[in-house]
Amino acid sequence: xxxxxxxxxxxxxxxxxxxxxxxxxxxxxxxxxxxxxxxxxxxxxxxxxxxxxxxxxxxxxxxxxxxxxxxxxxxxxxxxxxxxxxxxxxxxxxxxxxxxxxxxxxxxxxxxxxxxxxxxxxxxxxxxxxxxxxxxxxxxxxxxxxxxxxxxxxxxxxxxxxxxxxxxxxxxxxxxxxxxxxxxxxxxxxxxxxxxxxxxxxxxxxxxxxxxxxxxxxxxxxxxxxxx
Numbered sequence: 124x125x126x127x128x129x130x131x132x133x134x135x136x137x138x139x140x141x142x143x144x145x146x147x148x149x150x151x152x153x154x155x156x157x158x159x160x161x162x163x164x165x166x167x168x169x170x171x172x173x174x175x176x177x178x179x180x181x182x183x184x185x186x187x188x189x190x191x192x193x194x195x196x197x198x199x200x201x202x203x204x205x206x207x208x209x210x211x212x213x214x215x216x217x218x219x220x221x222x223x224x225x226x227x228x229x230x231x232x233x234x235x236x237x238x239x240x241x242x243x244x245x246x247x248x249x250x251x252x253x254x255x256x257x258x259x260x261x262x263x264x265x266x267x268x269x270x271x272x273x274x275x276x277x278x279x280x281x282x283x284x285x286x287x288x289x290x291x292x293x294x295x296x297x298x299x300x301x302x303x304x305x306x307x308x309x310x311x312x313x314x315x316x317x318x319x320x321x322x323x324x325x326x327x328x329x330x331x332x333x334x335x336x337x338x339x340x341x342x343x344x345x346x347x348x349x350x351x
Contacts, residue, residue, distance in 0.1 A: 160185035
C-alpha cells in the first residue's frame with residue numbers, strides 16, 4: 124500500500140494529533156501535550172502549574188479542587204468542609220447521597236454491577252458495595268418465591284424455596300401458613316389441609332404418589348395429609 128499523503132499541520136493541530144496518538148490530553152492554555160496527570164477545570168484539561176490556589180496562592184497540582192468556579196489546593200479545600208464525592212473525588216455542591224460511609228453525587232452513586240444510578244431508589248449493601256435490588260438478588264439474596272423481592276427478615280424455607288413470612292400462604296385460599304401447619308405442594312406452591320381435602324380424589328392420589336417418590340424432608344408428606 125502506498126504511504127498516506129504528507130500533511131502540513133500548524134503547531135496546535137500537530138500537538139493534538141500527537142496527544143491523540145499517545146492517549147494523552149492537550150492543555151487548553153498552552154496547547155502542549157500534558158505528560159503528567161492533568162488538572163481538570165470546567166471539563167477541560169490543563170497543566171496544573173498554570174493555576175494557583177484561590178485562597179493561599181500556592182501553585183496547584185492535579186489534586187486541586189474546583190468549587191463555585193474557583194480552584195483550590197487540597198488542604199485549603201478540605202478546610203472549607205465541602206463534601207467530596209466517593210466516586211469522582213470532586214466537590215459536591217448540590218444534593219448529597221450519604222451511603223457506604225461516604226458521600227456521593229446523586230448521579231455517581233450507582234449499582235456495582237450494572238452501574239445504573241439509584242436516583243433515590245432503594246439500594247442493598249454487601250461488602251462495602253451497593254447494588255440495585257435485581258442484581259443483589261442475583262448475586263447474594265434470598266429471594267421470595269412469591270413476591271420476588273429480597274427477604275430482609277425471617278426466611279421461610281419450604282418446598283425447596285425461600286419465602287417472606289407474610290408471603291407464605293395457601294395458594295388456593297390465601298390463608299397464612301407456618302411450618303407448623305400441614306400443607307402439601309401443588310403446582311410448586313403450598314396448599315393448606317382444608318383446601319387439599321377439597322381436591323378430587325384422583326388428584327390427591329397423584330399428589331400422594333409424587334410426595335412418596337420425592338421423599339420431601341422439609342414439609343409434611345401428602346400421605347400425612349390424606350390420613351389426617
